Amino acid sequence: MEYFGFFSTIIIFSIFHKLKTNKFFKKIPIMVSVGCGLIIILQIFKIDYSTYYKSASIFSFMIAPATIALAYPLYKNSKILTENKRALYPAIIIASLTAIISTYFLATLFQAEFKVVMSLLPKSTTMPIALEISKSLGGYCELTACIVAMTGIFGGVLGHKILKSLKIKNDVAIGLALGCASHVIGTAACIEKKKERQITASTIALILTGLFTAIITPYIKLLF
Secondary structure, three states, rough: OHHHHHHHHHHHHHHHHHHOOOHHOOOOOOHHHHHHHHHHHHOOOOOHHHHHHHHHHHHHHHHHHHHHHHHHHHHHHHHHEEEOOHHHHHHHHHHHHHHHHHHHHHHHHHOOHHHHHHHOOOOOOOOOHHHHHHHOOOOOOOHHHHHHHHHHHHHHHHHHHHHHHOOOOOOHHHHHHHHHHHHHHHHHHHHHHHOOOHHHHHHHHHHHHHHHHHHHHHHHHHHO
């Protein structure tokens, strides 16, 4: 079982990557397909998530530096920053605060215990950052991983449709919304749409949202 998670993730990803030519799978973000495939495999072989995570943790370790490495050239050279500087940073701060505060108040409204609330707070940040935040706050990392995945899948599958129904057509606004709310999976949905401005805005948003959330969540903990 030591390398089960590592190899199963690679195999499942390869399968669904090839299936993207299929009309059905073409409509589903690949990270959603891979996640569902892995859930099925874990259920079939009766393997708990913690065992899988230990054997596949290298991917979580690699996601953050890989994302930053890919995003930095976009961030540095992007016209979006210079054209939308006044709107971009306030939008990311407001989106991050809204995600954190709304999650906190809803969780406390339903009388969730301390560790559960702390586990839910980083739901809109990318997985490796969310797990580190959850650990530092004393949350359940397994629950954090689950809610982060669900948040990303929801945004990846329905994000563009919801924004379209609200008649939001600006690519920068769409990218920021998906990057702030649905992190990497939301960004993957932008990549599949092949909209360059959406991809750039979403990538910048997911990185800055992660950093801002990591800074602000310890202060939310003080409210307990």
